[in-house]
Amino acid sequence: MEEGKDTARALVKIGYDGTVHKYFRHRFAKERFDNELRVLQYLEERGCEFVPRVLSYDVDKLELVTTNCGARVDRMDDDKLKAIFAELETYGVRHDDPTLQNITYRSRDGRFCLIDFEFATILDSSVAAPPPIPVVTGPINADEFIVPAVPTRMKWSGYRHAGKVRPNNEDEFLGVAFNQGEFNYLAANGQSSIDGFDYVFAVSDGMGGERSGEFASKFAIDNITRLMPQRYHLKLKHQAGGIRDCIRELFLGIHRQLTVLGNSYDEGKNMGATLSLAWFVEDRFYFGHIGDSRIYLLPQGGGLKQLTHDDTHVGWLKRKGELNEREARQHPRKNVLSQALGAGNRYVVPQIGEMKLAPGDRLLLCTDGVIEGLWEHSLEDLIRFPQGKLIGEPPAKRIVEAAVAADGRDNATAMVIECG
Template identity: 30%
Template sequence: MSPSVRYTATSHPGAVRNDNQDAMLCRPELGLYVIADGAGGHQGGREAAARVVAGIASISLDLKPAERLANLRRQLEAVHESLVQDGKARQQSRELAQGMASTVVVLLLDAEFFACLWTGDSRIYLLRDGELIQLTHDHSVVQELVDAGMIEAWQAEGHRQANVITHAIGAGDGSLRLDKRVGQVMPYDRFLLCSDGLTKTLDDASIRAVLEQGGDAAASLVDAALRLKARDNVTAIVVSTD
């Protein structure tokens, strides 16, 4: 028997900022969940995130699950190329000081398997049997430093380059880098998609504790981040299989 799926989703500008540059999409009929985070400090970040989500939203319900993943890649590559060109044009006309870029995390579920696509430092986690597993790997300067053994993981949060990402949709002149991870869906899995405003405010233990409580976990996570005065936009989608 295929597990049933339910989700909750919440987004907030945070405790400091007035503008919310995060965007999200939930299409349970497709098993599709997305968060895009307009690149910090970029004028046009909000528009970039909105265009990423709009591009993905056009995916057809008629596609088979295997075809959806390929279609998602094509849609994201098309948005990337469009943002790169529009960003260059606006910089030349001085409408923008910097380019238009956004992170993205995508979760695609079917009856038996899940697939994650991502670029940037928004994340997807899986809570399974009490263990919180980070399914994505940040595309960021500090993550590269951690991977190279130059700093410890605990030093990354307060690092002066903590907000610098190395890959994003709309950034750079080259092709889009999208990483992928796939796995089997199990009953009672709980997936969390979130922007970095959440993970830079709550540690893994706090995230796990909220996810284990159930209920409207997305709202509870955002509320917890706001209580700690989250300095960035905070967005969370929690998808549960029962």
């Protein structure tokens, strides 16, 4: 069989007869297997013809064998994409990962199809699942189910540019590695073993009169060092919750101090900063965010996904599905923040989260100057598929220089981190 996809959640292989063999693995594999099987059986019973049809399955090996729905789609208009997922709901199922990576094109009948239903919901929960179909019999080769490895190395790049208009750069970025005995500021580009070290990467975009925006972003970045002593006071069993608490306390502390400083002199009134931070601990990363800088996840198999929420009314409308990417970028209030660190906000609520990582996964941290110049599909292409002379450039530099060339009205900063 030919390998079709190998990610942390699943291994997909294509049989010589064209059938798709999906092996669920890693966290909650059984639950995801059960859900996808139930949803696909339900859709077959309802007569939905643009999704995979289950041919057989093996509960013990978590193998699902389905028909082939064609090749993945690289580009699609946002309205067309929404229409395809909306059509699915007429059959009583909502796809809870409505992204381009889950759309394929079936050439034999010219039909766009939907795949990967491990995250999907049957809208009528009272409907019983269809009767089970026969279980797969026969052996599976040992190489057809591979336990995902744990990342052992970290590779990173960071780059910032003032843009074409502004005389100063109010963006900052930072990379640090530390353990109980060492603390190291990282060069803009590098790689290292992750054994025994935590890694923290962050970007910040300052705002305010005179040069107070420049000060605010630098202040936010410099305060990240406060994480270090708290980290090693945590007991192992309390590590995950403790790290999230450390991030929350960091954000709230920066906010309080920027507010005090902003009230202390007229030039700094309402100065503030965005902050997006990723903290790597072994095979997990924790993130904190506030403002309209962003953190994206790019899994090894592709499909860029924004993890953070833009703290703007336009970002809220986009998350609700009322605006597509093009409409959000052209909205006149796209840069009006609903919250940031300092900036005259009385209260702030940072977004805190965590995820598990697999080798080949990448993270992109960037300020809004990057988003002003580049579409999301361009971000993924610049990271995964650089062309010509760009191949030799660090990913962060490729992204920032492309954004400045396309727009350049704002400062632009990016960091790209890859697990190996």
